[in-house]
Amino acid sequence: MADERTAVGLRSLLPYLKHHRGTLAVVAVLSLLGAVTTLTQPLLTREVLDGLQARQAVARIVAVLVTVLAAGAVLGALRDYLLQRTAEGLVLTSRRRLTRHLLRLPISEYDQRRTGDLLSRVGADTTLLRAVVTSGLFETVTGAVMVVGAAIAMMLLDPVLFLTAGAGLALGLSVALVFSRRVRPASEAAQTRIGEMTSAVERALSAARTIRAAGAEEREIRTVETSAEEAYRAGVRIARLEALVGPAGFAAVQGAFLLLLGVGGARVAAGTISVGDLVAFVLYLFFLVMPLGQALHAYTQLQTGLGALQRMEDILAVPLEADDGSARIVVDAPVAVAFEGVTFGYAGTSGPVLHDVSFTVPYGTRTALVGPSGAGKSTLLQLVERFYDVTAGTVRVAGTDVRHLPRAVLRAQLGYVEQEAPVLAGTLRENLRLAAPAATDAEMLAVLDAVNLDDVVARAPEGLDAQVGEGGVLLSGGERQRLAIARTLLAAPPILLLDEPTSNLDARNEVALRKAIDTVARNRTMVVVAHRLSTVVDADQIVVLEGGRVVAAGRHEELTATSELYRELATNQLLVA
Template sequence: MIRALFTALGPENSGPLRRLLALLAVSSVLQGVTYALLVPLMEAILGPGPGSAWPWFGVVAVSGLSAAAATWTAQTAAFRTGSDLARVLHHRLGDKIVQLPLGWFDRTRVGELSRMNSQSVPQVMNVPAHLLRPAVTAVLTPLTVVAVMPLFDVRIALTLVVSLPLLAVILRWSNRMVERADRDRHASIDEAAGRVVEFAQAQPVLRAFGRAGGDGALDRALAGQGAADRAMLWRAVPGLVAFGFAVRAVFAAVLIVGVHAALGGSLAAPALPALLILTARFAEPLSAAAGLGASMRISANSLASINRVLAVEPLPEPARPVVPASADVEFRAVTFGYGDGPVLREVSFTMPERTMTALVGPSGAGKTTVARLLARFWDVSGGQVRIGGVDVRDIATEDLMALVSFVFQDVYLFEGSLADNIRVGRPGASDEEVLRAASAAGLDEVVAALPRGIDTPVGEAGTLLSGGQRQRVSIARALLKDAPIVVLDEATAALDPENDAVVQAAVASLAGRRTLLVIAHRLRTVQAADQILVLNEGRITERGRHEELLDAGGTYSRFWQERSRTRGWHLTGAAGQGGG
């Protein structure tokens, strides 16, 4: 646990924790010494000359005050260290998240990161703030008592020494039971958190189909979390009870040994109550150890999940980064898969600078994977992705992100003004540049209709704008970023004709000025492309211009014919009749 804490903090942030552990060790040992000094004090008080107890009173008072001062100092440091720990972990997680490969993020990661920041970090913060002091006390104070006990009675000391391995075994068993149960519980919490996010995001679909009141996957995830909580209780209780019983059995054994020695005359009567008090001080911190150990194990699981994220290797940065001299793109025999088999197989093509390349094909063919490999969301399994003749693995991440701009089908807007969301494309852009990008993306009418113009807040996730308007904001971001390579991944797939026309005009304005990669199911979007690549089952099966591919009579030609037929469909007033 302590080693994992140091790992999570990192060497540069470990100093306060080291100092806290030293303070806790001193205060725990001083407590044990103070308890040990009670034995001669009690012997003097209960012996034939009570007056001889006064010096011992002074020694016990000095030791007790020293222990209290050390404990107060350690506890103050513990609260401060816990607060600092939470701050450091949030910063380290934030820094790590921006270093992780973009391909690392998926739906389950959203729930995991949400739980980690809202639950795991506070649980780990609780370790130095509240758990370390009793944990260190539960170890060092009893050991100190055992160390000094031979000075007073070897038989009782041996009884305590023999009991320690038994107590350690029971405590370890109890903690392992809690650890396994809590690990299962964490998995169920992550699943439930991910399902809650999914449930919230899918409200339009669920309501459209009368499912707003419940969702099977979410219900099952929540039921699984409840079952994991109950299982944890059932697994934890036997260990807690067994350890508490073992501690009391040790105290009973000491009592039997002490009484037998006192009755036999080998132990002075005044010494027996003093030794029993010392044994009670031995047992008291141990009694709390089982419950404390369970809390520590729960926190340890939270800490382990944090360390797993911190341990994820980012994509390696080049030792000597190269900046491409041009914006042409080449895929050279690229092979890639997500673990269940290759998604792309020996894919090769070139995108000359300032040309438009369209990528079409059936769903699942690997089109989006091609786009994301261009921006190095992942590293390829085989082959190379090159920009300006330079392998993207030899380009610094910051430089690569400056070269490529994305327009996705699903647009996320941050809570803030319309201008703030456009300025995401280039945070240092002036107001005039933001307005020009907004105008080029067809947002003039939108800005004019908003109560505060471009400074109007758009609401959380852009809820005050329509889907088409949010897509225009995404186009404006790309225009403002002014990257030499622009990728449009199904940017017009869900747009109405009006918004589609606006986005098409923005795309046309980029043609000839930027290297464009357009992924689209609407084939009229790609008619003007300099080259069209047909991707099917992870391979490029056709390439050429629109007219050439139509004449070839292959997959593209069939796609075009199917889209042409469906474009003429319409609903009529008579049931069961349609036109085409």
């Protein structure tokens, strides 16, 4: 999906810098004081040289010069430390802001964006903002102060030499600026390529076992290498532009210096200026050139940082999951969940996946959803959770349209176990407390025992603090599924939405899990996408879906007699996922 794009500029940095205003003000003062000490040095040097030429005592002036040099060094060190600390704070602020936004995007955004690219925006792009402060924004400002101060001093010392040096510098710097302005779009393109490369790596690593089993390592390596080569070429384009900026600036400095020596030497020989004046002027030229070079580099870095900021702002411009509902849950409503003429289609698909679906789930009952793959069973659960909003019709929870309920209120009523049963990297404790942060160790151990996971705790010396690995890789498929279910059971919400809860379980663990679900489901409502016949035979209601439509509904015995599709599924003892 294309980003809604608003071009960013320095003004876009203000939200990131507002928490560091005090420190930045101190840095600005230190920078100005440092510039004053630097600009004083050529004048003091001239006094020393003129004093030596006139055979006068210069000890006092030398002492002042050394003091000024030392003060400049101290001011510079303090300024650089504060600037670096502020830059790190800026990176932290931007990562916090971006992460908070990313985790609240509509689910449909995750469907259409690559995870690796989002990771790149949080990692690589935010890092580039550091250069905006350290070698971008403030070096540009302090460099400008130095340039103006040095230029004024040079003009006062000798207007002829000032015009001579200025003409050479202006020509070279104008060429350098032309190339610098092209850095920002090149940098943005490079960061996009890095995001694509990160996505390719993330894709390969997340499916490492599948790739190995398929013998597809070389093909995946080539895919990643292709992305890396594109990132390389984008980086080379930036390097080429930056390389053109450097020689242009260097040529300008060399030309101005040689021209200055020739004209200045002639004016000293003619007695128009003294040797001390010429030395002071040369020093001022260096003090003018160095900040000009720094400012030019800083401008390039600033463009690079703004390119990264553009990518961040593109994501921050994406609207968050809307949560403008104000209705309340009706505690004594007779119906827990109701679908009324629901039609729905995913963005980017050719047509609806659900067509005019209607049925109700009374409180305290169990409803099973069955049907062939692609019938829309999992989609119905996601509409209840309001991961997506219906295209037409209404989904109600406790009699209230879910679109009128605040999402936090709605989801507090629901316990949802996804089809893939994802497990978060970390410990058993962290996974269990995801939906029940106040759960005690005793409660966690009890729910693990209920889903037959007590052996996982027993075999690990760390107990509840045992690591489960990235995506739960240290657990078996069945253990991951049971842990995901235990996480939901521990929160004990009034409505349970289970998407194929026993698909990865053997018979023994399926029986244990069914008992655990039966225990926690007392006085609760359950909607379960069924994979096995044993899951549905005792359901209060079975809804049969095909092609996104309800084709039958009733109890097991009734449907066996009246629904050909259900009878076919039941005969095979395995309902298609």
